[in-house]
Amino acid sequence: MFDRRPRVSDLIREARQDLAYRPRLRYSRAARLMRQAVPILAVLLVGVLAIGLMIYTQMPEADPETVTMRRSVATVPTQVAKPVQPAQAPAPVAPLTSMRKPHLFVVAPKPLSSAVVAKVAQLSGVRAVERADAAEVILDGKRVQTLGVNPSTFRAYTPKPTARSDRLWRNVSAGEVAVSFVLGNDGGMPLGKTFTTAGQNLRVGAYATMGMGAIDAVVSRPTARALGIPENNALVVSAPKADSAKLRRALLRVLPKGGQVAVINPVLTVSRSANWPAGSFPTTPQIRTALTAAISKLGRPYVWGAEGPDSFDCSGLVQWAYAQAGITVPRVTHQQFVSGPQIPLAQAQPGDLLFWRHDPTNPGYVSHVAIYWGDGKMLHAPRTGDVVKLVPVTTRNFAGAVRVSPAVAARVR
Known part of the structure; x- marks a missing residue:
């Protein structure tokens, strides 16, 4: 050393x-x-x-x-x-x-x-x-x-x-x-x-x-x-x-x-109050494509580290679904958490990402992600022994909602 x-x-x-x-x-x-x-x-x-x-x-x-x-x-x-x-x-x-x-x-x-x-x-x-x-x-x-x-x-x-x-x-x-x-x-x-x-x-x-x-x-x-x-x-x-x-x-x-x-521990440096110009976020057709891709995987098994197309972990599902829409997002949950501005959960729209801090060994660590479907529901791959599913949004240990910006997501390192 x-x-x-x-x-x-x-x-x-x-x-x-x-x-x-x-x-x-x-x-x-x-x-x-x-x-x-x-x-x-x-x-x-x-x-x-x-x-x-x-x-x-x-x-x-x-x-x-x-x-x-x-x-x-x-x-x-x-x-x-x-x-x-x-x-x-x-x-x-x-x-x-x-x-x-x-x-x-x-x-x-x-x-x-x-x-x-x-x-x-x-x-x-x-x-x-x-x-x-x-x-x-x-x-x-x-x-x-x-x-x-x-x-x-x-x-x-x-x-x-x-x-x-x-x-x-x-x-x-x-x-x-x-x-x-x-x-x-x-x-x-x-x-x-x-x-x-x-x-x-x-x-x-x-x-x-x-x-x-x-x-x-x-x-x-x-x-x-x-x-x-x-x-x-x-x-x-x-x-x-x-x-x-x-x-x-x-x-x-x-x-x-x-x-x-x-x-280590990158952050989104753009001010939350910043005005995001037109084109900063995915288009409606892109969001529709990502959601269609994700919902098509209902029932596929959770496998730790899997990135699809037949099995997924939580962040692997997010990355794969967005990729079908031509959008590159980082691989791991902590990276995805800084792939765009945080928004209030009440303002979440279909395609936004939802995050949780479930890790009791490190309560500040963002350890799980889901895709917001709309109508209070989310798509996610939960854990070993479970499958990709559409379920009501839960707020226990909720960390925040993020609207993906393709330009920001592509720069996360």
């Missing part, structure tokens, strides 16, 4: 509870050496990276504790990865000495050299740079965009309660996987579940809603090696006083071809 000037930063959205764990399960020593799943090199994350790493776990016969933690990628050929010998006890993790607020996330199609990382660290406004490993990995049959991290140093980029949890980072270091609340709850990967991938037995030890847009799982770097995740192809950049848009452009000039940069 390159750290030019440690800085204690104010963190957004701290959890209101502490963290607790279920007892850890030891990994099987009979883990096979041959891969059964194909990790896929990440051209990861052209998406919103919400700040805040909220982790939620449970322990039987103990008071529940909470802290906080959260997602495309291109494929690479399968490589046989030698399994890491599982730890029999939580591995040591360095104590927390400072906090750093993350601002940009970098990912490349191949490992970033030390020279490139040094250039990034020297860019104006950059305070600290944390290396990581990024790939899409098959976890429990699902294609999950995953980060391999050094728990001793990566913890500093998470919210204060999470960063302070030695026990959490020791267990990640010992080989457990932390998954996002959306993947765990909606995607059917409950806490304590053990599964095998790439010859490794992995246990879901925590719900870890990272807020790094597309990231839905976190493992230690040795575990990442065993899973075949490429090494050093991602960076988390802290630049508290820099203009993120300008720094993003500077980073793209330094990175090798194919490198991508996402701004």
Whole structure:
């Protein structure tokens, strides 16, 4: 990790509870050496990276504790990865000495050299740079965009309660996987579940809603090696006083071809009171096309990470339906939330997007989206075990309504 000037930063959205764990399960020593799943090199994350790493776990016969933690990628050929010998006890993790607020996330199609990382660290406004490993990995049959991290140093980029949890980072270091609340709850990967991938037995030890847009799982770097995740192809950049848009452009000039940069927690900078000129929003025929496409998928199954045409998750349905009308919207819910101006729910029109904050591990995180149909009804893909359906609008945990602006949506990074 390159750290030019440690800085204690104010963190957004701290959890209101502490963290607790279920007892850890030891990994099987009979883990096979041959891969059964194909990790896929990440051209990861052209998406919103919400700040805040909220982790939620449970322990039987103990008071529940909470802290906080959260997602495309291109494929690479399968490589046989030698399994890491599982730890029999939580591995040591360095104590927390400072906090750093993350601002940009970098990912490349191949490992970033030390020279490139040094250039990034020297860019104006950059305070600290944390290396990581990024790939899409098959976890429990699902294609999950995953980060391999050094728990001793990566913890500093998470919210204060999470960063302070030695026990959490020791267990990640010992080989457990932390998954996002959306993947765990909606995607059917409950806490304590053990599964095998790439010859490794992995246990879901925590719900870890990272807020790094597309990231839905976190493992230690040795575990990442065993899973075949490429090494050093991602960076988390802290630049508290820099203009993120300008720094993003500077980073793209330094990175090798194919490198991508996402701004953490992007916002719609247009004033709510601004007058939107004619042509700012979809035409009536476009809205009709998007709604017709969405309603045609009634009864299709919810599959976490699915983008159609035969199965969908919530944001995948939105993206697919709008694409049928020739409108490009971002892939993940947090990006879609800044794809146009927010409007009062009472003013919602057919085709507007509705959002909710259902994630108890991070109450500020926008975790679900639906398409407003009109007459108080909405189209959405709810969760694993359910199907695309038309239902009355619910306002529990409602986050807001957004009218998509094609020009704005196309610029979200």
